[in-house]
Amino acid sequence: xxxGEREEFIRVDGRKPDELRKYSIRAGILxxxxxxxxxxxxxxxxxxxxxxxxxxxPKFEALQDRAIINCRYHMAPYSTTERKSPKPSRRxxxxxxxxxxxxxxxxxxxxxxxxxIDIFIEVLQAEGSTRVASITAASVAxxxxxxxxxxxxxxxxxxxxxxxxxxxxxxxxxxDGEADLPIAVMxxxxxxxxxxxxxxxxxxxxxxAFEIALKGAYELYEEQKKALKKLIEEMSLVQEQEGDExx
Amino acid sequence: xxxxxxxxxxxxxxxxEQTRNYLMKGIREDGRSMWDYREIKIEVGTVEKAFxxxxxxxxxxxxxxxxxxxxxxxxxxSPDSAILLVEGEILPTASFEAEAGPPDEYEIxxxxxxxxxxxxxxxxxxxxxAIIPGETVLKIFIDFNxxxxxxxIIDAAVLGAVSALATxxxxxxxxxxxxxxxxxxxxxxxxxxxxxxxxxxPIANTIALxxxxxxxxxxxxxxxxxxxxxxxTHLATGEICSIQLLKGSLSYEEVFTALDKAYEKSVEIRDxxxxxxxxxx
Numbered sequence: 001x002x003x004g005e006r007e008e009f010i011r012v013d014g015r016k017p018d019e020l021r022k023y024s025i026r027a028g029i030l031x032x033x034x035x036x037x038x039x040x041x042x043x044x045x046x047x048x049x050x051x052x053x054x055x056x057x058p059k060f061e062a063l064q065d066r067a068i069i070n071c072r073y074h075m076a077p078y079s080t081t082e083r084k085s086p087k088p089s090r091r092x093x094x095x096x097x098x099x100x101x102x103x104x105x106x107x108x109x110x111x112x113x114x115x116x117i118d119i120f121i122e123v124l125q126a127e128g129s130t131r132v133a134s135i136t137a138a139s140v141a142x143x144x145x146x147x148x149x150x151x152x153x154x155x156x157x158x159x160x161x162x163x164x165x166x167x168x169x170x171x172x173x174x175x176d177g178e179a180d181l182p183i184a185v186m187x188x189x190x191x192x193x194x195x196x197x198x199x200x201x202x203x204x205x206x207x208x209a210f211e212i213a214l215k216g217a218y219e220l221y222e223e224q225k226k227a228l229k230k231l232i233e234e235m236s237l238v239q240e241q242e243g244d245e246x247x
Numbered sequence: 248x249x250x251x252x253x254x255x256x257x258x259x260x261x262x263x264e265q266t267r268n269y270l271m272k273g274i275r276e277d278g279r280s281m282w283d284y285r286e287i288k289i290e291v292g293t294v295e296k297a298f299x300x301x302x303x304x305x306x307x308x309x310x311x312x313x314x315x316x317x318x319x320x321x322x323x324x325s326p327d328s329a330i331l332l333v334e335g336e337i338l339p340t341a342s343f344e345a346e347a348g349p350p351d352e353y354e355i356x357x358x359x360x361x362x363x364x365x366x367x368x369x370x371x372x373x374x375x376x377a378i379i380p381g382e383t384v385l386k387i388f389i390d391f392n393x394x395x396x397x398x399x400i401i402d403a404a405v406l407g408a409v410s411a412l413a414t415x416x417x418x419x420x421x422x423x424x425x426x427x428x429x430x431x432x433x434x435x436x437x438x439x440x441x442x443x444x445x446x447x448x449p450i451a452n453t454i455a456l457x458x459x460x461x462x463x464x465x466x467x468x469x470x471x472x473x474x475x476x477x478x479x480t481h482l483a484t485g486e487i488c489s490i491q492l493l494k495g496s497l498s499y500e501e502v503f504t505a506l507d508k509a510y511e512k513s514v515e516i517r518d519x520x521x522x523x524x525x526x527x528x
Contacts, residue, residue, distance in 0.1 A: 090355050097352040097355075191498055193496045194492060195492040196490060199367055201487050202484075202485065206487055
């Protein structure tokens with residue numbers, strides 16, 4: 001027997017309850033953007049481009065004491081099983097807003113009065129939990145753009161599927177699941193910047209879901225740092241070599 | 248202009264500044280305690296032409312809600328479910344800043360939070376209203392309008408939707424089933440009516456945070472200066488059916504403190520609804 005321990009519950013795609021899908025993050029993937037990043041999380045493929053800080057236009061809309069963030073979360077027509085109209089849906093407008101307010105918590109906007117920062121999130125393939133993956137990539141893109149941040153922002157989701165609390169809800173699980181809880185946090189300041197829930201959870205289940213999502217977020221935070229380090233290493237390869245010669 | 252004052256009247260700016268001074272001292276602009284709601288007044292059946300309606304007054308916030316029914320074809324991915332459409336608008340009468348025109352992102356967010364609070368709660372038994380599964384189902388429209396915005400419109404809108412649904416009439420499903428051959432000729436408004444029955448009662452509670460102080464039912468200026476706003480919707484069972492962080496950020500601990508407080512308040516408001524005779528517990 002299994003020594004009284006509960007048998008490990010296996011998910012639709014064979015994952016353990018606290019196992020993330022396969023992921024990778026790359027920074028600096030677009031030449032023209034001031035900052036850019038790409039995230040792959042399961043079949044999710046999301047690209048983020050950041051432009052700015054730059055002068056805000058029209059001028060009368062600019063704020064004297066801080067920068068304005070423009071954020072667009074957009075799904076490509078071919079990103080979903082059924083073709084999605086390229087026109088922004090109500091869902092995309094809501095997600096653009098919650099992602100923007102989440103990122104505003106980290107960006108030191110007061111450094112750039114009268115300016116704006118554009119963040120474009122393009123979901124090229126969607127497979128569940130796109131909003132949190134988007135935010136994770138957007139944070140890397142902002143860092144790559146050299147925009148001062150109080151902390152990184154990293155997102156992860158949890159949910160209840162077949163009565164089990166699981167991390168990183170995939171598309172199939174989201175459809176049949178009982179609840180979905182996307183969160184995004186500033187991992188060092190330990191603050192929640194995005195929190196939504198949809199479905200039915202008891203307080204106890206919410207606590208477990210929150211903790212499991214948090215654990216997933218901290219795992220992705222390591223990947224964010226890795227992506228940025230790798231980019232810096234690549235960029236400074238030449239200077240580094242010169243530096244070595246001097247020593 | 249800084250962000251808080253953009254597009255506001257001098258009177259509004261003064262009210263915001265006064266509210267800020269009060270909150271710094273731990274008091275509310277209207278003298279309430281941190282955990283008190285403003286007076287809640289609910290009138291039902293205020294729009295006779297709708298199948299169900301309500302007017303909710305939450306302090307100076309006013310929300311009118313109408314419920315309507317139509318027949319329609321179900322969505323492909325849920326052929327045996329009725330359809331719910333929830334849409335809300337902040338009318339240009341609601342405040343100095345409110346504008347006519349297509350809904351902006353705040354209105355869309357508000358509508359979608361109210362939508363999720365209702366949809367996920369199980370207030371409507373969607374299977375019950377699939378008249379001929381795969382062919383004809385009931386379409387339930389809940390439209391709400393903010394007539395005057397003095398903050399906390401999500402809590403008020405969910406109260407409005409629950410009150411309108413709980414007291415709504417609906418077209419008799421059995422009559423439609425019996426006359427399904429002539430379904431295209433049926434005028435939904437002329438079908439004999441029965442009472443709509445609600446299965447659950449979701450209650451939304453928004454918690455505001457300013458300088459580490461937590462409070463409920465923020466007014467418009469309190470929302471403006473709040474560092475964070477978060478809405479939880481609870482069911483009678485104590486389950487959560489929707490959460491939305493509307494503004495700002497929270498520490499990990501604050502999320503759970505706010506959750507407990509929201510649940511406490513949801514019990515109080517549910518009792519109030521029952522006292523008013525709008526719902527039966």
